[in-house]
Amino acid sequence: MSLTILLFDKAPWRNHLLPLSASRPVGNLRVGICTLDEKWQRIFQSPVFFATADYLQPSFPIDDHSSTDPSLKNLFLIIQANVLPDISLLEELENLRVGEVLVSSDRWIACKLDFIPEDIPGIISSLQPVKSSSNVQFIHHPEDIFLQNKQQLEFDFELLTKGRVSAAISSNNMLFGDRIFIEPGAHVEGVSLNSLDGPIYIGKNAQLEEGSFLRGQVAIGESARVKMMARLYPNVSIGPGSTIAGEVNNTVIWGNSAKGHDGYLGCSVIGEGCNIGAGSSNSNLKNNWQDVRLYDYEYLSYRQTDVLKCGMIMGDLAMLGINSSVNTGTVIGVAAQVAMSNIIPKFVPDFSWQVGDDYSSYRFDKFLDMLERRKLATGTEISGNIAIFEHIYNNTAGLRTEVINNQTKK
Incomplete structure (x- = not known):
């Protein structure tokens, strides 16, 4: 059968x-x-x-x-x-x-x-x-990914490790608890691994640099890199090929994305091929302690999440410039490019270009040029073919124009 x-x-x-x-x-x-x-x-x-x-x-x-x-x-x-x-x-x-x-x-x-x-x-x-x-x-909804991540990380840990034996863990590491599984080829030296409250999974050929701290539940994907002095709190999943530094909490980051410098990232979901510039941080709690609202593409308006803490949702290939300040409940669309000295708008449409006070549409030919340069520089390709991104670009043109025009009038 x-x-x-x-x-x-x-x-x-x-x-x-x-x-x-x-x-x-x-x-x-x-x-x-x-x-x-x-x-x-x-x-x-x-x-x-x-x-x-x-x-x-x-x-x-x-x-x-x-x-x-x-x-x-x-x-x-x-x-x-x-x-x-x-x-x-x-x-x-x-x-x-x-x-x-x-x-x-x-x-x-x-x-x-x-x-x-x-x-x-x-x-x-x-x-x-x-x-x-x-x-x-x-x-x-997007926030369900980090809200359900802890339970799924526990489920996947059992799914991937049951009946298997972890690779040897170097004595140069600080270990707390025994729910630690390291795949072959991973390099882990001088790292604090605390699995007392949840498992830690480290994928094949991952690199964990000295002085980094991991408190389970945490998963590090294949060939991912955790840079020196990174602090990863519970409920963090790092996808394959990604680079992580700074402070990360309650967050899921997909493959080949980079948060390679200091800054806080919490209660967030980051797509594939994204880049978060040095010194960037997000808020995940409103000052008035009200539940967070998120932009919903189906409603074309904001939706109550009934969640107290929610950081940012970032689509594939979006990029944030250095020292970006991201407000609570921010949604950043596919391939959006943002470099602003003030707080980023709570909704940045797909393929929009927001640099300083300049709001414009990302030209698709320039996007393709960027993809080619990215491939040459990193040796990695993003999931999905050009036809998919072209459809997203065309399908979001009206929304992008409307939001850009509204921002320009402010």
Whole structure:
């Protein structure tokens, strides 16, 4: 029997996760140590594909992996892409039969079929409902990523390390607790590793420089670098290839991003290929102790988060200049370029250029030039092809123009 996992996000709710979901399927978001698709692949030991937005689908094609052996039945487990796995949910998914749909409250979680329907939501009502008894957690909004990260980091730590033995830990480190796992090739010397309250995971070929402090739960991705004197508090996930310095707390940073200098970053989600300039810091708490509001692309306005602390949400390839001051609850879009001496606006649209008092649109040809220079300088490429970024650029043109015009009038 052949099983294929399909992560479904071709629905209006994906827009609430912008700008993080602009350049990738929701099932490719990183929460904990792994991306969502990496989790499901490891759990079921099955291939994972995405049923996603039309402009993303060509870059993430679906292969139904149909077996050429007629004696093998092909099964497809279709899961809402923003569902977070946990132990009790896994048992329910494993027990799901063909033609059944697992439901929680008024939402479907997953269904099992022997084919991939063209209209997945349209077929749900014809399936046999099975009520879930699990406390199913979803990623509804960007802030849910750092809010759910601690639980997912614990889940992923067990998923990645169960039955395995950590690489040797040098005696030159200060160790507190024994929930520390280091992958082969990682270089960790002169570091304080405190796992008394949560695990610490250090990926393959990661570099942790002397004098840095890690207090679990913390995950450092493959080939990431933690610079000297960095302070990483609980609930921090650093994606592969990223560089980290300064003070970081309650934050998820995706792959190949850089916060390479002093400054505070907290209660935030940073996309892939971002850069945060030296001395930059964000606020995560309002002076009046009111809950934070965030810009929501689906509403085209601000949304109450019902969260007391929230820093910034930054889309892929966005950049902040040195000494940037980021207010509580700031959303910065894909490829936005910001260098301001005063506090950054609470919403910076995708592909906007905000330098000092100058607000303008980032020319797409200049963006492509930047990507090429970045590739030559770093030797890394960003996920997603040019067609995806061109779609984002064109699709956000009206919003970008409106916001720029409003800022210019102030």
